Amino acid sequence: MKYDVTVIGSGPGGYVAAIRASQLGMKTAIIERYNTLGGTCLNVGCIPSKALLDSSEHYHNAHEKFELHGINIKDLKVNMPQMIKRKNEVVEENTKGIEFLMKKNKIDVFHGHGSFVNANTISIAKEDGKTETIETAKTIIATGSKPITPEAFNYDKKRVITSTEALNISKVPKKMVIVGAGVIGLELGSVYARLGTEVTVVEYAERSIAMMDVDCGKQLTRSLKKIGMKFHFKHMVTNVKATSRSVTVEVQKRDSEETFELKADYCLVAIGRRAYTDNLGLENVGIEKDDRGRIQVNEHLETSVSGIYAIGDVIKGNMLAHKAEEEGVLVAEVMAGQKPHINYNLIPGVVYTWPEVASVGKTEAELKEAGTPIKIGKFPFKALGRARASTDTDGLVKIIAHQETDEVLGIHIVGARAADMIAEAVVAMEYRASAEDISRMSHAHPTYTEAIKEAALAATDNRPLHA
16 A cells, blocks of 8 residues: 555544545655554543543532532442443544544554554554555655653553553542642542542642643642642652552652651552653664653654654644644645644643633743743632632633833633633734733623733733623
């Protein structure tokens, strides 16, 4: 078989790249080592975690808020097997949707582990031990990432787990230790904390979601403490020991000899992910990796070998599904002779806890470090009529604008529906709006997005209307 383009990996970056290449008239193939399409995102990442987040949120609201709304429920309890079953059904629906899109766009799908024989030949090792080879003019590497699991943590997939196993726990644990206060750790930690698990987070940095704006981390930590989550910042895990029924986590205070132990049912390791480029045969085509195992690419996302491209988690940048999608489209269009562009500064980041956290552009710390003159406007959710009506009063909108030009440089949101609200911020910044531009746009009342207008007013002339 000969193809114009072959994509290795069927996650959001890979399958979107394949669709766009096919739309542009290229004969396209996609290779996926697992039995289902969709990669980490659809199978053991974005989609299943959001399904559990929604389920746990429903339970938490029923337990904590329904009575306030005049709704009384007797004998409320968690049916964990049903919760997992629903999650699996959501995953199945989505993966079947990708299969449909492959057929619709006439993309040939191969299941097996793809690796380079040479720059134009790819070998596919199948589950039954057989091997198939295909010829391709160009290739897109979109193999994603895997959780980082240091040897000292003794990862066994039973009691010492990653996000993959955390999505399939059949009984609500009494206690869980989470290593890492990043996006994955806090999202899954909030799932189990809502269901009644005593969750303790150990984080080496000084705060939660350290890569986002400092106000986001502070606000989110306060909110998560309200549902019972405990935090040990400036601490590190030195060892994890597991038995068949429990784990013991050894913790050391940063810059100190002080140590203590945490005992729990599970230890969830969520300290980051590594680029997955294992056994791709990169050495056969002369592609080298950097010191973090990532593939190096140029501005067109082409590797050092002409005709071989890489996108998503295997290259530098934030490991985000929507970043990979944009890169997949870019590469397909570059191959077709077009001149696409990605503004990486305007790719939003989201944490799907409740309240949600969403951010785009520069943080306050980044702008201060660069010496950029800035002004800041903030508006709290508790001053919003819509937020009070829904009892979702935790959070704020923070807008950072240039002191002299008033151009918006960063928007950071903690609050209900922040994940959806951030799209307004992206559009505004894509068109280089000023804070005054946003402040003069009519926002429907009562909505959560009024907080964006009010924060813009605060940044423009320190004159919010409702605070």
